[in-house]
Amino acid sequence: MLRIKAIINSIRARLHYDELAREVETELRFHIEMRTRANIEKGMSPDEAQLAARQRFGDFVDIKSSCCEIRRSFPFNTSLLRMGLHIAMAALAGAAALWTVNTPHHNLPSLLFLLGLIAVLTYSFFVARQEQKPHRQ
Amino acid sequence: MAKSKLGLLQGTLDMLILKALSLGALHGYGIGQRIAQISGDELKIEEGSLYPGLYRLEQRGWVQSEWDISDNNQRAKFYKLTRAGRKQLILEEQNWERLAGATMKALRAS
Secondary structure, three states, X not given: OHHHXXXXXXXXXXXXXXXXXXXXXXXXXXXXXXXXXXXXXXXXXXXXXXXXXHHHHOOHHHHHHHHHHHHHXXXXXXXHHHHHHHHHHHXXXXXHHHHHHHOOOOOHHHHHHHHHHHHHXXXXXXXXXXXXXXXXX | OOXXXXXXXXXXXXXXXXXXXXXXXXXXXXXXXXXHHHOOOOEEOOHHHHHHHHHHHHHOOOEEEEEEEOOOOOEEEEEEEOHHHHHHHHHHHHHHHHHHHHHHHHHHOO
């Protein structure tokens, strides 16, 4: 059940990246604010307190980016799935191309449909490859 | 002479987060505070590193989170341990004890 929830969260994070980034930022800023308050209570000036809180927190942008990446990732190894999808897309595009070349087409719509299908499959193949590169903001 | 704080061994942060949450639901800042408290303030943790750890644990289904209102009336994300997380903590504690025991044995060997 938790596994399914994690998969749903990953899909949601992929679809609504800006919302996820805002949520992570709110969470991290809350932490820095709490640390700043604690530093002020220890006797630091507000500026000193905030600076110390930020230093103790570490690289904000990097941490935010890591959190977003983790949330977007699926809770299982996707490399085999990706490989299968790539092969399937390439095979389908190839089959559609062969069909287009070897079958006599008497009407334009069916020819356009096949050409469109090849274009969509090729585009999907490159988009899927692009997805493998880390998403940074 | 002032004692320097101990750096964390790789992989121990997850276990410490699980341990901190085994005592009740907390937000990220609270988890850092609780780790400091239960370790007698001996461990040096870069506070921001808690968050990727928390997100990883949530992804594995060992913790779950929800937004709520904190003691100072601010919106904060609270984490709590799941049943799978509790089991994982027991497993990690056992592994840690075995590892620490074996390391001590090796260090004491003459």
